[in-house]
Amino acid sequence: MKRTSITLPEETVAAVEHAARRRGQSVSATIRQLIEKQLEAERATSPFDAMIGIVSKDLPYRAADLDEELQKSRASAIEADRG
Numbered sequence: 001m002k003r004t005s006i007t008l009p010e011e012t013v014a015a016v017e018h019a020a021r022r023r024g025q026s027v028s029a030t031i032r033q034l035i036e037k038q039l040e041a042e043r044a045t046s047p048f049d050a051m052i053g054i055v056s057k058d059l060p061y062r063a064a065d066l067d068e069e070l071q072k073s074r075a076s077a078i079e080a081d082r083g
Contacts, residue, residue, distance in 0.1 A: 008016075020030040071078070 016027055016030055016034075019034075020027045023030060
């Protein structure tokens with residue numbers, strides 16, 4: 001194992017210490033387990049699965065028309081930027 005140092009807010013330190021006491025283990029072991037659990041969860045989630053649902057299927061335009069739609073919806077902002 002490799003030793004490392006991190007800086008945490010006091011509330012986080014207190015929560016980790018409390019969790020370690022509840023588990024009957026060291027703070028280091030608790031932090032290792034929490035980090036490993038989070039990393040495992042991130043590996044289990046496909047980046048493509050994470051994107052499901054971020055765009056509605058009921059858009060009033062096709063992806064090919066996106067530039068035109070953006071230009072229409074942002075026309076006043078574009079004109080304002082031009083001065």
